[in-house]
Amino acid sequence: MELVMLGTAAGRPAAGRNVSAAALVLPPQRGTFWLFDCGEGTQHQLLRTGLKLGKLEAVFVTHLHGDHLFGLPGLLGSRSSMGCEAPLKVVGPRGIRQWLETTFSVTGSHIHYELEIREIEGEGGVVHEDGDFTVTAAPLNHRIACYGYRVAERARPGTLNAAKLQELGVPPGPVYARLKAGEDVELEDGRIIRAAEVTGPPIPGRVVAILGDTTPCDAAVRLSEGADLVVHEATFEASMADKAAEYGHSTTEEAARTARDAGAARLLITHFSGRYEDEDLPRLEAEAREVFPATCAARDFLTVHLPHKRRS
Numbered sequence: 001m002e003l004v005m006l007g008t009a010a011g012r013p014a015a016g017r018n019v020s021a022a023a024l025v026l027p028p029q030r031g032t033f034w035l036f037d038c039g040e041g042t043q044h045q046l047l048r049t050g051l052k053l054g055k056l057e058a059v060f061v062t063h064l065h066g067d068h069l070f071g072l073p074g075l076l077g078s079r080s081s082m083g084c085e086a087p088l089k090v091v092g093p094r095g096i097r098q099w100l101e102t103t104f105s106v107t108g109s110h111i112h113y114e115l116e117i118r119e120i121e122g123e124g125g126v127v128h129e130d131g132d133f134t135v136t137a138a139p140l141n142h143r144i145a146c147y148g149y150r151v152a153e154r155a156r157p158g159t160l161n162a163a164k165l166q167e168l169g170v171p172p173g174p175v176y177a178r179l180k181a182g183e184d185v186e187l188e189d190g191r192i193i194r195a196a197e198v199t200g201p202p203i204p205g206r207v208v209a210i211l212g213d214t215t216p217c218d219a220a221v222r223l224s225e226g227a228d229l230v231v232h233e234a235t236f237e238a239s240m241a242d243k244a245a246e247y248g249h250s251t252t253e254e255a256a257r258t259a260r261d262a263g264a265a266r267l268l269i270t271h272f273s274g275r276y277e278d279e280d281l282p283r284l285e286a287e288a289r290e291v292f293p294a295t296c297a298a299r300d301f302l303t304v305h306l307p308h309k310r311r312s
Helices: 042-047 072-081 096-107 162-167 174-180 218-224 238-246 252-262 278-291
Strands: 002-007 021-025 033-038 056-060 088-093 115-120 125-129 133-139 147-153 207-210 229-233 267-270 295-297 303-305
Touching: 002 042, 002 267, 021 042, 021 207, 042 072, 056 072, 056 125, 072 088, 072 096, 088 096, 088 125, 096 115, 115 125, 133 218, 147 218, 162 174, 207 218, 218 229, 218 252, 229 252, 238 252, 252 267, 252 278, 267 278, 278 295
Parallel strands: 033 056, 056 088, 088 115, 207 229, 229 267, 267 295
Antiparallel strands: 002 021, 002 303, 021 033, 125 133, 133 147, 147 207
16 A cells, blocks of 8 residues: 655746645555545646546545645546546545536536546544445644545454464364454364464554645544554645645644654655745755654655555
8 A cells, every 4th residue: 555646836837846646556456546635737747656537536625725626627538538447435535526616517527437426514524434444534734625525444454474373283174264354163073173272462553644735733633543654735844834724734843743643654744835945855854853752754756555454
């Protein structure tokens, strides 16, 4: 599993830096990916990666400011014109359905696959759940309704102890799969093999918090609690806290405090104001590291790998 940053600019694109979008590439056995936000030009950014629209399962939009979703209608239309038939889920704040349906209507666009639109209201909650992941949304503190997302992977069964099974005289076969899945098994001779006795401890699932535009708030900390990676906007440098608050944004230090207070493992800061050039990013990163050392400043096309946690 890995996160690919497709856009790291705030408000408008800059040379070498597009507006907000990130792709969460799901585990290989699944072979698909999700998008978080879809600013203008996102499908152009995807063309520079190995990610194909036919493998896109869902889009999670944090809020309805243009730099976070103006690329969505075009991307959905391109996916249809390419002949993709797999269903697609779009999650976002109330109003995203009206905006998409109006856009498709006035432009005469047609989507030839099942498009499920889910609008989030109020305190959010679980917005997606499947056999591998649960995605929870909670409201942040911005100028309009804005949500952050917590992606939590389910724990995986522990490693099967084949040597112990051989000692117990359990032959390889379907019984092994049942034990690995956590099921106790009765053998033909009447013996009961307990799954817990022949498997290692469960492998914890990975957690990623992807937050939209926000000033510091309790919800951002809750969504980020114990996360392997937190993606947090840092629109302004630390000395511009007043301006950040005025526009509903965070500074480098404020993003770092959220990750620190949440007990997260790593922080990726993004959504940089157009006042900053690429050569400014090491300075912004250093400001955040003063508070939370495990911080990295995102660049477009940066790929962050998300290995499984080591078991204690």
